[in-house]
Amino acid sequence: MTRVLLVDDHPVVRRGLRAMVDDLPGLEAVGEAGDGAGALAFLHTGPRPDVVLMDLQMGTGMHGVEATRRITALPDPPAVLILTTYSTDADILAAVEAGATGYLLKDAPPEEVAAAVHAAARGETVLAPTVAARLLGRVRAGRPALSPRESQILQLLAEGLANKQISRRLFISEATVKTHLVHIYDKLDVDSRTAAIAAGLAAGLIRPV
Numbered sequence: 001m002t003r004v005l006l007v008d009d010h011p012v013v014r015r016g017l018r019a020m021v022d023d024l025p026g027l028e029a030v031g032e033a034g035d036g037a038g039a040l041a042f043l044h045t046g047p048r049p050d051v052v053l054m055d056l057q058m059g060t061g062m063h064g065v066e067a068t069r070r071i072t073a074l075p076d077p078p079a080v081l082i083l084t085t086y087s088t089d090a091d092i093l094a095a096v097e098a099g100a101t102g103y104l105l106k107d108a109p110p111e112e113v114a115a116a117v118h119a120a121a122r123g124e125t126v127l128a129p130t131v132a133a134r135l136l137g138r139v140r141a142g143r144p145a146l147s148p149r150e151s152q153i154l155q156l157l158a159e160g161l162a163n164k165q166i167s168r169r170l171f172i173s174e175a176t177v178k179t180h181l182v183h184i185y186d187k188l189d190v191d192s193r194t195a196a197i198a199a200g201l202a203a204g205l206i207r208p209v
Contacts, residue, residue: 181196
């Protein structure tokens with residue numbers, strides 16, 4: 001039996017996921033959490049899951065990427081499988097860099113989710129077909145190869161944050177933010193924040209706000 005911890009900030013979604021997981025052969029939902037902090041707390045106190053099924057964006061709580069990074073840094077951590085509605089390059093790369101074993105979209109059929117959870121528990125990498133196709137298309141089309149940090153900064157730009165706000169959010173200096181912006185502008189062949197955001201959205205590097 002593969003044990004699963006469900007992490008999503010919407011109670012209705014968690015309830016639906018729990019019903020789906022418990023109805024699938026070989027799977028058992030051992031707990032739920034409303035954000036990343038809740039997931040970490042559960043891992044320290046609750047029954048150990050084999051796989052954490054993790055949402056990415058969770059309101060004002062700890063988001064999925066940071067939670068994934070902290071979970072995978074634990075001794076003998078469970079696998080983390082992202083289950084989200086977002087499929088931008090920035091989200092995918094950030095999750096993979098944080099240590100996620102796989103990346104699924106919430107419109108995946110239950111059977112696909114079950115197969116992915118079992119595969120993640122075995123230590124295998126799992127990508128939704130659309131996500132795999134997106135990454136392959138990125139390589140073939142030679143799309144701008146922003147680093148995960150650059151993608152993160154570009155997303156924050158799109159959300160309207162100023163350099164000082166970005167530096168506080170990411171715990172880096174304003175000078176470092178400016179250096180990243182220079183690299184972003186160069187890679188996207190633009191010369192302004194507005195143009196960088198437009199190029200990032202057009203290339204699917206970031207998600208609309």
